[in-house]
Amino acid sequence: MTVNEVSKIANISVRTLHYYDEINLLKPHKLTESGYRIYENEQLEKLWQILFFKELGFKLETIKKIINDPQFDKEQALMQHKKLLLEKKKRLNKIINSIDKTLKEGFDITMIDTFSMENYEKYKEEAIEKYGETAINTYKKTSKYSKKKWEEINKEANTIYKELADNMDKDVDDPYVQKLIDDWRNHITYNYYECTIDIFRGLGNLYVADERFTKNIDKTKEGLARYMKEAIIYYCDNYQG
Structure with a gap:
């Protein structure tokens, strides 16, 4: 073959x-x-x-x-990873529900508890301690987005989707495809939250693992979600910082 x-x-x-x-x-x-x-x-x-x-x-x-490695305990590794995946699944489901609510009603600062925080003040103290005021300012900025701003964000997202769809005939390591993937990561960071490599990798997997993401992305072109996943994984595997 x-x-x-x-x-x-x-x-x-x-x-x-x-x-x-x-x-x-x-x-x-x-x-x-x-x-x-x-x-x-x-x-x-x-x-x-x-x-x-x-x-x-x-x-x-x-x-x-x-x-x-014949000595590597595959079963133990899988069980441990399954446990982590179940925890991630629970967290991701909360985030997805928050996104759905945001799309319908707009951002509400009280939705910060989606990110495993008991309340806003607790999150604020922890976030400032770890990341400074930038963490809080990001959420405050998002909460002030107008309908026009959301339309601009969606327009930019759809432009990147379309450009990626038009280049699906290229391998995912193609320089232009990787530039578009970098644009997508920057789009997320600029408009929502800091999209670290680990988060970006998780999102890529989610585009295929969660049918809601797949269905939405594939509205642009059938197979785009899986193509983006592969391109994102390649991007993360080869990211030099």
Whole structure:
């Protein structure tokens, strides 16, 4: 099976498969005389394991240990990660509900408790201690957004969506695609909250894991949510700071 065939079956880019080969995560079964990669069932099974653990949020370095080290306790690692995912799921559901409420009613400062804070004053003290006034000012700024401002934010978001959709024929590591992904991260940071690499990676996974996100993003073009997820993961994996 060629690299292009594997790419279509696994719904990942050819460049990603090349990268896995380069870092010795997934080597092809053999190379043809012309230098083309050929994969067999053994490599496909290994790829399934890689994608499975990656979907759970494991980093590539950890995945290499999981699938190559016979002493690595896969069951224990999965149980621990499942526990963390369930906690994240609970938190993300609260955030999603908050977003839905914001879209319908506008931002309310009392919704800060969505972010695991018992009340505003407690959050304010903790946020100022850790991040300074910027943390509070971000929420205060958002609470003052007018209808026109929200329209501008949505327009900018839709512009990035459309531009990404128009370039889905490119691999996710394409420089222009990565620029658009960087624009998307900046859009989130500028208009909502500081979008760290960890948060951005989580959002990318959420675009596919949560059908509400998928449905909304795919309104622009079918498959855009998954494409954005892969592009975001590549961005995060290669972010230099």
